[in-house]
Amino acid sequence: MSRTQVHDIGGRRAWGIWLAAMAVYVLAVFHRSSLGVAGLLASERFGINATQLAFFTVLQLVVYAGMQVPVGVLLDRFGSRALLLAGLVLMTAGQLVFAFSTSFGVGVLARAVLGAGDAMVFVSVIRLVAAWFLVRQAPMVTQVTGWGGQLGSIVAAAPLTLLLEHLGWTGTFGAASSVGVVLLVVVALVVKDSPYRTDEVVRVKLRALARSVRTVWGNPGTRLGMWTHFVAQFSGTVFALLWGFPFLVRGQGWxxxxxxxxxxxxxxxxxxxxxxxxxxVARWPFYRSWIVLGIVAAMALAWAAVLLRSEPSPTWLLVVTAFATASGGPASMIGFDLARTFTPAQALGRANGIVNVGGFVASLLTMAAIGVVLDLSEPGGMGAYDLGDFRLAMATQYVFWVLGAVQVVRYRRRAVAHLRRVHPGAVEQMRAGRPWVHPGLADDGI
Structure with a gap:
C-alpha cells in the first residue's frame, strides 16, 4: 500500500496532537484515582465495609484489564482518535451517574462504565506516540506520557479533598464529568491518527486482527513487557487509588x-x-529489565522497613517509601518500550493492550487481597483498623513482587534468544547503546 507523508514526524503538529490526547489521559487518571481520597467518604455514603469499598476499584480495574486485548484489536483497526472519543463518552457517562448514585449497586455500575472508557485511553495515546514521533524521541515521550498523566492524580489528591468539602459529593463528581464534554470537542478537532494521508489502520480486516492476537501473545517480548508492567506498576496504583490514604490516616496517624x-x-x-x-532507557536499551528489577527491589526494601515496625514510622521513612513506590510508575512504562522493540507498528495496539493488562491485573488482585485481609483481621470496619491490621494487609504486596520478578527474568532470557534467532544483530546493536527498530510484519509472521 502506498502511503504519502503529509505532516512532519516529531514536529509541532505531533506535539499538539499529543497534548490533546494527554488531556484525555489526565482526565482518565483523575477519574481512576478519585476514590483514593474519597474512599472514607464513600464508605459512609454507601454504608459499606473495606471489602466492598475495594470492590469499587477492583471492578473498575477488572473491566479495564479485561478490555485491553479487545481494545488493542479495535485500536489497530479504527485508530486512536475513534477510541479516544468513545472512551470520553463512557467516562463522562460513568462519572455523572456516580455523582448522583446513593446505592452501592448503582455506584458499582457507574465505576464499571468508567473503567470501560478508561480502558480505551492510554493505549490510544501510546499508539499516537509511536506514529507521530521519531524513534529517538519515543522513549522519552513515552515516559513523559506516563508521568504527565499523573497530573490527574495530583488533582485527585489534596485539591479533590478540598472540593469535596466545599461542593459535596454530587457537585464535585458532577463537575468532573463535565470536563469530558469539552475534551470531546478538542479531540474531534485536533487529533489525527497518522502523519500519512493513507493509513493502514483502517484497511486491515477485523477478523484478521483478532486472529493475530495469538501470534502477538506468543512473542516472548510481548510477555516480557507485560510482566515488566505487572511487577513495577501495582504498588503505586494500589497506594494512589485506594489503600495509601487509609494506611496513612488510620495506620500511621496522619x-x-x-x-x-x-x-x-x-x-x-x-x-x-x-x-x-x-x-x-535510551542510553542502555539492552538493560531495561534490570533497571526495572532494581527499582522493584528498592520498593520492597522500603516497605519492609515500614512494615517491620510495630509503631508508626517516622515521617522521613514514609516519604522515602512513598517515593520508592512512585518510581514504579515510570518503571512500568518500560514495558511499552519493550513491546515497541519486539512488535512492528501495525500490531502495536495489540501488543500494548496485552502489556497494559499486566499492571492492572496485579493492582486489582492486590487491592482485593488487602481488603480481604483487613476485614479478616478486624471485622469492625474502616474506623476500627489500626497499624497492626495494615501491616499484615500491606504485606500481601510481596507475593506479587516475587511472582513478577521471577517472570521478568524468565521472559527476558526467552526474549533475548528470540531476537538472536529471528533478528541477528539486534542484541549487539542494543548492547552498544543504539535503539533497534523492528523491521516489519513479515519477520515474525504477525
Whole structure:
C-alpha cells in the first residue's frame, strides 16, 4: 500500500496532537484515582465495609484489564482518535451517574462504565506516540506520557479533598464529568491518527486482527513487557487509588490533609524519576529489565522497613517509601518500550493492550487481597483498623513482587534468544547503546 507523508514526524503538529490526547489521559487518571481520597467518604455514603469499598476499584480495574486485548484489536483497526472519543463518552457517562448514585449497586455500575472508557485511553495515546514521533524521541515521550498523566492524580489528591468539602459529593463528581464534554470537542478537532494521508489502520480486516492476537501473545517480548508492567506498576496504583490514604490516616496517624499532600508530592517524584528513566532507557536499551528489577527491589526494601515496625514510622521513612513506590510508575512504562522493540507498528495496539493488562491485573488482585485481609483481621470496619491490621494487609504486596520478578527474568532470557534467532544483530546493536527498530510484519509472521 502506498502511503504519502503529509505532516512532519516529531514536529509541532505531533506535539499538539499529543497534548490533546494527554488531556484525555489526565482526565482518565483523575477519574481512576478519585476514590483514593474519597474512599472514607464513600464508605459512609454507601454504608459499606473495606471489602466492598475495594470492590469499587477492583471492578473498575477488572473491566479495564479485561478490555485491553479487545481494545488493542479495535485500536489497530479504527485508530486512536475513534477510541479516544468513545472512551470520553463512557467516562463522562460513568462519572455523572456516580455523582448522583446513593446505592452501592448503582455506584458499582457507574465505576464499571468508567473503567470501560478508561480502558480505551492510554493505549490510544501510546499508539499516537509511536506514529507521530521519531524513534529517538519515543522513549522519552513515552515516559513523559506516563508521568504527565499523573497530573490527574495530583488533582485527585489534596485539591479533590478540598472540593469535596466545599461542593459535596454530587457537585464535585458532577463537575468532573463535565470536563469530558469539552475534551470531546478538542479531540474531534485536533487529533489525527497518522502523519500519512493513507493509513493502514483502517484497511486491515477485523477478523484478521483478532486472529493475530495469538501470534502477538506468543512473542516472548510481548510477555516480557507485560510482566515488566505487572511487577513495577501495582504498588503505586494500589497506594494512589485506594489503600495509601487509609494506611496513612488510620495506620500511621496522619491528618487527611497531610496524607493527601504526600500523595500529591509523590507526583513530583514521578516526574523526576521518569525523566531519569527515560534517559537511562535510551542510553542502555539492552538493560531495561534490570533497571526495572532494581527499582522493584528498592520498593520492597522500603516497605519492609515500614512494615517491620510495630509503631508508626517516622515521617522521613514514609516519604522515602512513598517515593520508592512512585518510581514504579515510570518503571512500568518500560514495558511499552519493550513491546515497541519486539512488535512492528501495525500490531502495536495489540501488543500494548496485552502489556497494559499486566499492571492492572496485579493492582486489582492486590487491592482485593488487602481488603480481604483487613476485614479478616478486624471485622469492625474502616474506623476500627489500626497499624497492626495494615501491616499484615500491606504485606500481601510481596507475593506479587516475587511472582513478577521471577517472570521478568524468565521472559527476558526467552526474549533475548528470540531476537538472536529471528533478528541477528539486534542484541549487539542494543548492547552498544543504539535503539533497534523492528523491521516489519513479515519477520515474525504477525
Amino acid at each position: 491528618s487527611e490533609v497531610a496524607a493527601g499532600t504526600l500523595m500529591m508530592v509523590m507526583i513530583a517524584w514521578v516526574v523526576l524519576s521518569g525523566l531519569v528513566l527515560g534517559a537511562a
